[in-house]
Amino acid sequence: MWARVALKGRAIDGETHEARRELQTLHYIPAAPRLTFPRSQSDKHCESSNCSATMGKKYNKGRGGSGKRGGPKHTAKATVKKGSKARLARFGKIAKQGQSGINSAYMTRGTILRRLQLTLKDFRRLCILKGVYPRDPPKTPTAGKDKVYYHASDIQQLAHEPLLKEFRDFKAAMVKVRKSVGRKDIDRARSRYEEAPQYDVHHLVKERYPTFDAALADLDDALCTIALFATLPAAGRVSPEHTSESKKVLKWWQQYVAHSHSLQKGFISVKGVYFQASIQKHTVTWLVPHSYTQDVPKKVDFRVMLTFLEFYTAYVKFVLYKLYKESGLAFPPATADTTSQFFELVGSDHEGPLSGLSLSLRREASYSWLDFAACSAGARIVDEAECTHIVADRVLKDIDSNKEHVQPQWVIDSLNAGRAKPCAPYQPGGSAPPHLSPFVEADDEEDSDSEDEADAPPSPKPEKEAKDMAKMLMSKKAKRLYGRMQHGRERKQAAVARLRKRRELLAARSRQ
Template identity: 30%
Template sequence: MIFLFAYLPTTDQVPAAIIALCERLANEFQQYIIRTTSLRKVFLSIKGVYYQAEIMGQDITWIVPYRFSQKVPQDVDFRIMLTFLEFYQTFIGFTNFKLYSDIGLVYPPKLDQKRDDDAAGINALQIEKAGGNVLLEETQSNDVKDTSKQLKTLGEKLKSLNSTQEPIDANAIEQINEEPEDVQLDIFEPLTAEDTALAAPQQPTSVILFKHLTIFLSREVPRHTLEFPLLAFGARLSWDPILGGGSPMTEDSETITHQIVDRAVLAKRYPGRSYVQPQWVVDSINQGKLLPTADYAPGAILAPHLSPFVHIDPSGYDPMVELDDSQEEDEEEVDDEAELQQELEAEAKGIKFSDFKGSVEAPKRKRQVEEEDLRNIMMSNKQKKLYKKMKYSNQKKDETAENLRKKRKELRASKATKSN
């Protein structure tokens, strides 16, 4: 709801102050995700953009609407929604405070008004680390007070120790001072730099996917949709001035490695730079690796954008796996050849084709029925019902997977005919 109101236009029912507060809370939460590299999944749907982040071991999923000019409906009672919104504003404010405090950041972060006026978005927030001279002085004064109290009671403690201490035997002191001749001391060699280097915890590669990339967003690309995931995965980002102020570099910068465009024909191309479509960013994030840029070149026909939130059954249809037509054709050819050989042998013996078919298929059906009956005999009524349900569900899954494979083959065949 916070992101929804952050993208609404100002009306008589929704004041500008509420929209500004929601936008700030949303930007603060996104800045935390960027600082902690907690983003894991992104999905572009019709409703909006789904994000999933891992915060303190928990998967948090939320949806953000696209930043379009929205028409506010008149039949919605905003008074009720604003009541719930007031609760969520307080809730998210305390949540952001806790998250920022746990990683040692100042909350609330300062807002650069000039950048905010230039539509810098999440880059208008100035993130600062907690701590400073004031906190240091308070800590030192507390340490001094505690030490002074200990010094006051130190004399009394020493007197009590001296009064309770037993006299020391002189013979025991001489035995202690005598050093044995056969004692060998351990030799400690100095450690090298490699031995003393601490193994810092390494982040997974997918978290810093775009760390070494400098990406430029063209003017036709939706900046607010791609800015957050790119920054969350470590990219250095710049954009066209039409998309807002605060861009650290211009389009002709030589440090730019990738440029995201959403048009087939480009007026100018810079050498040494990869040009990709926006889907390349999301697909690379969901697969955890940088995908080939040639598959996402301007004007190229892209693969379907699949949801990373769907669990794919290993025994079912997997759209990411290429169809192996050659293997299926080989199996069909082998079966046809074996069946043809049997038909020729039956014809040589003078057996009719109908009788041959019946003699081949009847034993198979009989054997299957006998095996089925044997299974049913060994099971109870409850197990029989469960077994029937399992068979029915597996059959439906197989039919669905087969239909999807057929549709995919037909689609691929139609594309091949169009290209020819």
């Protein structure tokens, strides 16, 4: 039975052996210096010598017992009193076994579960909510290379988490509910269920993001998750409350972004629509999936996803509360269901690339994100009778010559360009210019282009020769590093060159 339970737990957690292996191979590479765990000499001593069980204590400055095994042997004079300052100065403090060193600093998940007396499920929830993650130890602990290790200080935090008690209380309450149900005492069961302790993650938001700045810097994943849940079908573990709450929060966020005129870029991709906003000097990027029914693979464990959603919803709501308060708006805002109400909240005096224009979205082009993008760009969404531009996504039969007709892409392209693009190339039903990603630095490609052009007439010979000769004097290490850097650069340039060649070929074909 235990085997079954263990297997079940593993499968549910989505942490099969292979997956864990794969995950271990990933290394995050942020741009901060790497830390090494400080080691004292005593650790080395412990690992090199066979510490016998009787040798319960070790000395940091083991001068007295140096070179002698089988326990600390004091060679202090009899006149030196035990515990005196002189003795401390001579021998150092007594260090207990297992309090320092790599094996006490890093522990495996199994050890943690045993020490904290947690189930895997609770541990996972705690880790997600508290943002505790495994760390790559600087050297391999004794448990082996095929394990995932957590740092003891992170686990120390987990151990003092008030949520632990709340989880236990809730579990105890549920036991009582089950008992009442078993006795068919439904009323009592119901009241016990309703009275069961509730927990919230508010203190964790403050703990993980001590400053508002830190909170703004980490919004990307939260918004992406919320936007995904807003489009998920409410089935299985995903309840309608999850979906509606996500929709609500996403809407509030979009309203704030539109109100603060902070939307910078948009990009219609095959995965959905990316938006990038600059909120108080922080760049926030989120992806709104296309509004179709999402495929939900069976492999996806929604308990993990819902725990993330739980934290992210609370976190984004707190951020929104602060943002709304700072811009003098009421939070939560009045429900703005229709586009016009949404627009009223945004305000009409906004100077943007589309300011002064009024759009009307045809039925097939009425996406909620398009409203948002258009309003953020300064346009107004009105009825078709009084609009200047009609946004449609199919061939139009009744063309009003007084109005411009454009595809939805025109709105996003105008937003990225910072001005209203000409409407003629964006006729509905026809072909439109290619939609380019605004996240690719424009000068990246231009640079490489210009470099390539510079390469075409080879650089002045003496300079190249001088550089070749300077390379002769590089050390082997530097030469190798330089070669690798050049290799990466050349690969990138080769890809750009391949694309340009293809573009020219296609252009030549189209001319024919």
